[in-house]
Amino acid sequence: MHIERSVNIDASPQDIYKVLSDFNDWRPWSPWLCMEPEVEVNVAADAKSYEWKGKRTGSGNMKITEERENEFIDYDLNFLKPWKSFAKTNFTLTSAGDKTKVTWVMNSSLPFFMFFMKGMMESFVGADYERGLDMLKVYVEEGKVPSDLEFHGVKPQDGISWIGVKTECSLDIVGTQMEADFGMVKSYAADKGIVGSKVMTIYHKWDIPKGKVSYTAAVESESVPDDLPDRFTSGKVPSSECYVIRHTGSYKHLGNAWATLYTMLRNKEIKNRKRTDPFELYLNNPENTPQNELITDVYFPIR
Secondary structure, three states, X not given: OEEEEEEEEXXXXXXXXXXXXXXXXXXOOOOOHHHOOOOEEEEOOOOOEEEEEOOOOOEEEEEXXXXXXXXXXXXXXXXXXXXXXEEEEEEEEEEEOOEEEEEEEEEEOOOHHHHHHHHHHHHHHHHHHHHHHHXXXXXXXXXXXXXXXXXXXXXXXXXXXXXXXXEEEEHHHHHHHHHHHHHHHHHHHHHOOOOOOOEEEEEEXXXXXXXXXXXXXXXXOOXXXXXXXXXXXXXXXXXXXXXEEEEEEOHHHOHHHHHHHHHHHHOXXXXXXXXXXXXEEEOOOOOOOOHHHOEEEEEEEEO
């Protein structure tokens, strides 16, 4: 497997190198450690290696094998659980004007009996790398990542009737597209006097290998107008038990909650209710709320 992702960070190579070369600085931006707050992490005295052990994240160790200050760092990465494997990883830092281009690379392999999962695993790890680089960028530039997870566990959820706009688009533009969709939905609801208290996104399908997502941007509506415009649709989220994770912080980092839930599904911590789509509810208004205070509850229907 070969995975490679990059990001431009508004900081010097020196500032970024300090973070990447000290494992004490990894926890705030790691795309895996955020999924399990109770994971055991032991950093060596020289901060050049660390071990982790968790139920959700498995166990393993990582150490720096070679580095050139402010230019590159090479690591050996050993996974012990859920299966044994080894990877070579690397960060390179390249000045790009007043920014620094950070490239994160992994070269690894899967156990022979998992050969058929190569493409999918490259896509999933690549998505993790993208989440991690986004958080690294914010951590270096601002000193804190606005993304906190609270595990609320299993809760009953009443049915929600809704109207909305259904879209399939590339993951690269989903933020911009979703903003446009909600603009349409809220404008229509205001014109029709629809005052449902819930604003939500229902996710119908994630296609990580192809980089696509299908979703509906919706607002609660007890009744459905007879003259729904083109692209508009309606439906009802059925009553069900859901596993709920609350995310506080920028919508840009909501992938941390979703990645956690799908990791829990793969680890058989939860069993999904296949005929009911997962969704997220927005508990405050992004138009008058600072990004680090945005609250989103992610609902994953279970059985």
